[in-house]
Amino acid sequence: MDWPSLNQTVLMGKVTDLTRIQWDNGDVTARLTICTKKRVLRADGNGFTLGHSFHQAEVTPGDRVFKEAWEGAVVLVRGELDTFPWLPQGSTTEINRTVLRASGYQLIHTSAKPRTVPKTTLQAKRPFQKEP
DSSP states (O other): OOOOOOOOEEEEEEEEEEEEEEETTSOEEEEEEEEEEEEEEOTTSSSEEEEEEEEEEEESSOHHHHHHOOTTOEEEEEEEEEEEEEOOTTOSSOEEEEEEEEEEEEEEEOOSSOOOOOEEEEESSOTTOOOO
């Protein structure tokens, strides 16, 4: 039996890190690290306190993101969660990394911090791309 399924996630939070990814075919992707607020149980078990979660989202094409958002901006990103194996630098153990591949992006509030140029990384192939 088949069942309905939907993989859509909406994140709204503050940009804590922004990276420009230059692919070998010329495409540009913006990788955002977004901080979201959440309620967490206090360590002593008496009530709740404010906590934070950090999420990564990739927006392609990323040109619009670099014009509008930088560290401190509040953004809304919608898309599909994708998990792929990742080997952190200096590690011998591969871990699963989850990234939101954005299909929608909207700037909610601009940053009060001065605009900075994002760091750029060069990558040859998207890790979630299937081989032909």
